[in-house]
Amino acid sequence: MLKVTNRIAKLGKDPKWVYKQLDTDGNGTLDADEILVGIRKILGVFFSKDETREFTNHLDEDKSGDIDLHEFC
Numbered sequence: 001m002l003k004v005t006n007r008i009a010k011l012g013k014d015p016k017w018v019y020k021q022l023d024t025d026g027n028g029t030l031d032a033d034e035i036l037v038g039i040r041k042i043l044g045v046f047f048s049k050d051e052t053r054e055f056t057n058h059l060d061e062d063k064s065g066d067i068d069l070h071e072f073c
Contacts, residue, residue, distance in 0.1 A: 007043040029066035
């Protein structure tokens with residue numbers, strides 16, 4: 001989590017902007033694959049699949065399996 005927040009701050013980007021970039025299918029939520037690929041591509045942060053699962057579980061307040069904007073920000 002800290003790796004991601006630090007990288008967002010260093011880029012000077014708004015978390016909402018990052019979320020929109022990560023949501024490649026445009027459905028308004030992020031799944032584990034979008035997070036894994038997007039964080040690497042957009043933020044340059046490399047997560048393993050296990051780290052991605054932990055990150056997703058940490059953010060997924062309603063335990064739906066997807067991250068919405070409110071949970072991400």
